[in-house]
Amino acid sequence: MNIENLKKEILEKLEKSVNLKDLELLEKDYLGKKGIIRNISSSMKDLDVQAKKELGIKLNELNVFLEEKIDKKKKAIKTSETKEREEKEFLDITLPGDKVERGHIHPLSLAKKELEDIFTFLGFSVVEGPEVEDEWHNFDALNFPLDHPAREMQDTFFIKQGNRANLSQKEKFILRTHTSNVQTRYMETHKPPIKIAVPGRVFRSEATDARHEVCFYQIEGLYVDKNVSVANLKGILLRFLQEYFKDKNVKIRLRPSFFPFVEPGFEVDMSCTVCNQKGCSVCSGEGWLEILGAGMVHQNVFSSCGLKDVTGFAFGVSVDRLAMMKYKIDNIRWFHSGDLRFLKQF
Ligand code: FA5
Numbered sequence: 353m354n355i356e357n358l359k360k361e362i363l364e365k366l367e368k369s370v371n372l373k374d375l376e377l378l379e380k381d382y383l384g385k386k387g388i389i390r391n392i393s394s395s396m397k398d399l400d401v402q403a404k405k406e407l408g409i410k411l412n413e414l415n416v417f418l419e420e421k422i423d424k425k426k427k428a429i430k431t432s433e434t435k436e437r438e439e440k441e442f443l444d445i446t447l448p449g450d451k452v453e454r455g456h457i458h459p460l461s462l463a464k465k466e467l468e469d470i471f472t473f474l475g476f477s478v479v480e481g482p483e484v485e486d487e488w489h490n491f492d493a494l495n496f497p498l499d500h501p502a503r504e505m506q507d508t509f510f511i512k513q514g515n516r517a518n519l520s521q522k523e524k525f526i527l528r529t530h531t532s533n534v535q536t537r538y539m540e541t542h543k544p545p546i547k548i549a550v551p552g553r554v555f556r557s558e559a560t561d562a563r564h565e566v567c568f569y570q571i572e573g574l575y576v577d578k579n580v581s582v583a584n585l586k587g588i589l590l591r592f593l594q595e596y597f598k599d600k601n602v603k604i605r606l607r608p609s610f611f612p613f614v615e616p617g618f619e620v621d622m623s624c625t626v627c628n629q630k631g632c633s634v635c636s637g638e639g640w641l642e643i644l645g646a647g648m649v650h651q652n653v654f655s656s657c658g659l660k661d662v663t664g665f666a667f668g669v670s671v672d673r674l675a676m677m678k679y680k681i682d683n684i685r686w687f688h689s690g691d692l693r694f695l696k697q698f
Contacts, residue, residue, distance in 0.1 A: 355410045358388070359417070366421055371433075375426055382418065389415055459698045460569055460687055463675035464551050467571050470595045471549035474588060476573065479548045481534030483555070484511065488521040490528050493536035493656040494613035502529060509555050527555035530668055531572035532613060535649075538574070539657035545577040546664070551671065562683045569671035576649065576664030582606075582616075585646060585665035589620060593643075597625050597678060605640065614647025614666060626680060634677070641677065644669035 362382055369375050382388050389411055396404050457465070468478045491503060502508065510516075511525035534550040550572040560566055575584065586606065594602045602623055609619040621640040623629050629639035646667035654662060672684050679698070681687075686694045 355407075355414060359414055362418060363421070366418075366425060369425065370429075372426060372429055375422055375429070379422055383415065383422075456696075456698065458687075458695065459675055459679065459681075460671060462698060463671050463678070464569060464571070466596060467592075467671060467674070468549065468551060470592050471571075471573065473595075474591065476547050476549040476575075479534065479538060479550055480552055481528075481531070481537050481550060483528055483553055484525055485528040485533045486522045487524045487526060489536045490526060490530075490533045492521045493653065494532055495650050495652040495656070496612045500612065507556055507558060509557050528552075529556055530554050531570040532666065532668055534572060535574050535613070535666055536653065536657055539576065539654070539659055544659065544662050544664075545575075547575050547577075549573055560685060562685070563673065563676075565672065565684050565688070567688075568684070570668050571671055573667045573669075574649070574664065575666075576654075576659070576662050578662060580648075580663045580665055582648060582665070585648070585667065588665075589644075589646065589667060593622055596674060599625060601628075606646070609645065609647075611645055611647060613650050613653050615650045617645070617647035620644045620646050620667070622677075625677060634680075634682075643673060643677075 362378070365378055366375075369378055380387060384390070393408075393411055396407055399407065472478060487503070491500065492498075496502065508529055509527040511527070513519065513523075513525065516524050531550045531552050531554060534548070534552070538546065538548055538550075551569065552571075553567060554570050555567050556564075558564060558566065573588065575588070586604065590602070590604050593604065594600055602625065604623070605621045606618040607621065609617045611617045619642050622643050624632065624635035624639050624641050626632050626634045627639070629635075631637040631639055635641050644667055646665065649664040649666050654660060654664075672687060675681065675687075676684060
């Protein structure tokens, strides 16, 4: 074996090695326990003493020489790999961070939260109820006759349940058309005095326009006790509206109206806060805006829920319409439009 040729061969391979793995392989092949240099050493036993000595010295020198060379190359590769990684992963901690877009509360959630706070302040407990409701709690227990037009297809979303004719009113499901369903649910399971505010989504199968949505939010108020009167109802309504609009000059007026679950029943108008009752497009020049339905709870409703010898008032107001008036929004459909130009203003 010509040691010089072997050295040349190894140096060529060393030159071609580009990473630590190549070098490890080279080390194993030539310097390792089963490597070529060891092989030559073990085959020296047949040589005479002088030749053995000379070859031994040469192999030893080659070994030391290669170890140094490989070591040097290893260090060079490591340094360049570290440099490359540092350049790639360089982190300038003095640079400003990436801006994280912060979300914000939807205007309807904002209105709902403000109303909940006001009613809590006025002594009401905030409770919730199901959006998918049975006909008993949404209509029958609220004194709606079986042929009431609100049950018809134009107003109510019915849940498909095969042959509904075979089902009882408590087994037929719909999407609730108002939050008044929680009146009956709550009165069935709680004893007076009852003082609750019920925010939630309601659904109506009707054509949408600037003031009507298929899905909108209401907040229901219910106060049941001994000797509750219309005066109490007026007091609470006036106070909550003055608080919500942050305006002590807000006035209300009650007009007689019909809801099957109250007697007497009222439509409640509020003085227009946009024009201070001078007349504008929001109030159609009237100075007043209809904002909610209210009344004294009908005794048939109390009977359906197993209550007697009590009186109470109830009201239901559209959260969407309150928010529209507060923020001067001219179309209810903006709320669900997903338009960021609109949403980012709140
Ligand atoms: C009711 O829903 C009754 N449950 C309210 C009530 C409760 C009366 C307790 C008496 C006692 P009404 O259908 O009028 O009533 O709806 C209440 C308010 O919701 C209305 O005054 C109106 O401001 C608003 N509203 C009605 N339909 C829509 C709609 N499609 N989109 C947005 N707001 C609506």
